[in-house]
Amino acid sequence: MADHCFACHGPDQNKREGGKGQANGLRLDIATGAKADLGGYAAVVPGQPEHSALIARIMADDDSIMPPNNFHKALSVEQKQLLKQWISQGAVYDQHWAFIPPKYSTPPEILPKHHTSVSNWIDPYIISKLESSGLSPSPEANRHTLIRRLSFDIIGLPPSTPELSMFLTDNASTAYEKVVDRLLKSSHFGERMATYWLDLVRYADTNGYHADLTWNVWPYRDYVIKAFNDNMPFDQFTLEQLAGDLIPNATLSQQVAAEDQSSKEQLESELKHHQGISKFRMPDLKLIRQELKEWLQGIESKKIALHSLIKQITVYTNATLEVTYNAGYLTNQTRALDYTPYGS
Ligand code: HEC
Numbered sequence: 077m078a079d080h081c082f083a084c085h086g087p088d089q090n091k092r093e094g095g096k097g098q099a100n101g102l103r104l105d106i107a108t109g110a111k112a113d114l115g116g117y118a119a120v121v122p123g124q125p126e127h128s129a130l131i132a133r134i135m136a137d138d139d140s141i142m143p144p145n146n147f148h149k150a151l152s153v154e155q156k157q158l159l160k161q162w163i164s165q166g167a168v169y170d171q172h173w174a175f176i177p178p179k180y181s182t183p184p185e186i187l188p189k190h191h192t193s194v195s196n197w198i199d200p201y202i203i204s205k206l207e208s209s210g211l212s213p214s215p216e217a218n219r220h221t222l223i224r225r226l227s228f229d230i231i232g233l234p235p236s237t238p239e240l241s242m243f244l245t246d247n248a249s250t251a252y253e254k255v256v257d258r259l260l261k262s263s264h265f266g267e268r269m270a271t272y273w274l275d276l277v278r279y280a281d282t283n284g285y286h287a288d289l290t291w292n293v294w295p296y297r298d299y300v301i302k303a304f305n306d307n308m309p310f311d312q313f314t315l316e317q318l319a320g321d322l323i324p325n326a327t328l329s330q331q332v333a334a335e336d337q338s339s340k341e342q343l344e345s346e347l348k349h350h351q352g353i354s355k356f357r358m359p360d361l362k363l364i365r366q367e368l369k370e371w372l373q374g375i376e377s378k379k380i381a382l383h384s385l386i387k388q389i390t391v392y393t394n395a396t397l398e399v400t401y402n403a404g405y406l407t408n409q410t411r412a413l414d415y416t417p418y419g420s
């Protein structure tokens with residue numbers, strides 16, 4: 077539905093269509109919208125696909141078909157079937173997983189012969205899956221292999237010769253844990269973690285086409301690396317990238333994190349040129365920044381909890397990422413103009 081319906085029946089009030097009985101159009105991304113009374117009928121009637129307008133519309137063989145033909149994103153037979161089945165099963169709208177509090181679950185029982193392979197509380201889950209596929213855990217790898225794997229996993233680099241010999245000769249029962257701790261403290265840990273985030277925000281040291289010129293946006297890269305190394309909380313990390321420049325007495329690094337995104341027009345024109353961004357799924361960055369600004373200034377009447385703001389962002393998509401991604405994309409452009417440390 078996100079791909080095929082939300083463009084016209086999603087969170088963006090200005091783009092919303094249909095919904096005769098509803099002032100603001102038909103909204104399908106939330107349960108109350110989908111189940112709302114449209115004047116004697118509803119888009120979704122839980123358990124009753126045959127009485128759900130949604131099903132009638134996706135199955136229609138005339139111009140009333142949804143999505144409309146001129147949207148050029150017809151549903152497949154399987155997708156139609158899936159929607160039908162979902163409504164038959166009660167049309168449950170789950171909250172975004174990020175807002176469902178984690179619950180303790182009891183680790184599964186495993187065969188006694190595998191008990192010796194358990195060294196932490198994650199292992200029983202893995203072993204139980206292996207067992208159900210008729211597999212057994214592999215024996216523990218030799219120490220050379222272990223430290224190489226650990227090192228690549230945590231810092232993205234192989235161990236040095238002295239590090240290797242230290243591990244090989246360490247007879248303490250916590251030898252492995254000591255290596256993990258050392259690697260987590262390494263400044264390369266932040267570099268390793270930052271690669272994922274930098275990919276998401278489309279970071280690059282060069283612009284990638286034409287003459288592949290450098291852009292000198294490394295202060296942002298270093299900011300992300302440092303954020304990971306300093307273990308910066310995720311809400312702070314998000315805040316700084318969306319509105320670091322608006323924080324009263326913003327530090328240089330907070331300004332680097334956000335750069336100047338104050339121009340909505342710029343944002344929109346940039347987005348137009350950037351394929352792959354579904355604009356209707358974009359939260360209103362200007363509005364978010366305005367709210368953040370008031371929140372940051374501690375304006376009492378406007379004080380909104382930061383987490384409810386992040387929630388607003390997240391429910392639209394998976395989307396702290398998407399917003400920060402868009403912000404980062406732009407930020408890279410503006411940063412390129414600002415940092416020319418080598419002189420030009
Ligand atoms: C490009 C825009 C667009 C897309 C995409 C779209 N719709 Fe619609 N939808 C409309 C418009 C416009 C109307 C109102 C006109 C009409 O009833 O045909 C409407 C009406 C409806 C209605 C009837 C609402 C009522 O008040 O009776 C339903 C149900 C519906 N759409 C379901 C869907 C579903 C399900 C999808 C995705 C599979 C979808 N639509 C995708 C534009 C869209």
